[in-house]
Amino acid sequence: MFILDTYTIVGSAILLFVALLTSFINPFFRKPKVSKPFGNDIAHDFHEENIENETEIENREIEIENIEAETENIEAQKDTENLVNSTVSANKEVQNKIPTPPISLIFTPNDRAAAFSKNIEKYLNQDYPNYEIIVVVPQDDTETQDILKTYANNPRLYTTFIPTSSKYMSRKKLAITLGVKAAKNDWLLMCDIFCAPQSDQWLATLARNCTDDVNLVAGYTTYEEGTSDFWRFEHFLTSCYLMRAAQRGIAYRWNSKTLLFKKDDFIKAEGFRGNLKYIRGEYDFLVNKYAAKHSTIVENSWSGILVEEEPIYKHWINNHLFYMENRKHLSRNFAHRALFNLDQIALHLNYLMILAGLVYSILTQNLILIIAACLALILTLSIRIAIGKKALTTFNEEIPSWKIIPFELRIIWQNLGYKIKYWRADKYDFISHKL
Known part of the structure; x- marks a missing residue:
């Protein structure tokens, strides 16, 4: 029945207002800026x-x-x-006029011989005047060493080895540190060999940001075609928070696999000192430690991105579990988490209010309130899908529009699942047992 009283009017107005407001409290609405095209x-x-x-x-x-x-x-x-x-x-x-400083690329493949063989040519054939590639491998990784022998005459390639006696610190961070010390250039580029550039202008695109007032250049990484839509969605959602933080103030951490930093800064601040015992999180710790206000440039143009191969399920889960341990030791964690929590509260509060309004209006047979609740739901779905699709399309993430809402709602429950796995894990699994 039609009930037009003060409570109905106020309730309907609140439902519609909250639907409009919370739809824009959204990381996709605050999407990061896209870098200018290059070359x-x-x-x-x-x-x-x-x-x-x-x-x-x-x-x-x-x-x-x-x-x-x-x-x-x-x-x-x-x-x-x-x-x-x-x-x-x-x-x-x-x-x-674009900067072209000498750059040293550092790769630390560990049991990644197949990926190394597949992608190394793409890095060696970059259209860039002055760069070297340093590969740091374990002494017992004979398969990767055999591949390196085929490039022994390449003047750009330099190889060094991790001693087998290094047991009480993260071998990944030790490998990076050895690569830094072996590098002859001040600008160093850390990336993973299981990622591949899509253009021979990739290095030049990143290097254009290497100016005097910049000490970090963070490149964007996307997943290859065929990767789970939800994994790509979650990765992009996290990237939106991290890219925007770096662009608007000071970077918090980095979830992509490209990072340019300065050798002098690394040496002066003693590299990974303070977090060497944590097995993972090299990108997170580097950015969190060395980022200064307005000194980090995000490069996310098409020619500057890397495409990462689809991780296996175990690696995907482990990445989240290691982050849950590492974030306890990162600065600026509270501010970063507060924005994410606000977005999640706004998202779910809106749906709960619509559901409560719909249930109440049906029980009281208040047709006007039913219409208002349905309209609020339509507004929410329409606006959030439109905003999400626009952001995803901007970064060439081809995820069907109908999946955006389910994926948004899934995020908090997926995080709860990661949290439960983390609580049940042995905390010594996250450190190198340094005494």
């Missing part, structure tokens, strides 16, 4: 625009006389050639 990206964008312009010109020429069409076509071609030449010249001038 081939610019040429690709110009080529597409040029094709569209030529198509429009051709459609208009059909309507005019043949002689005039030929004349205009010649003029249009001249204009196009001039535009292309001026664009190329401008791009060359811009690229000449």
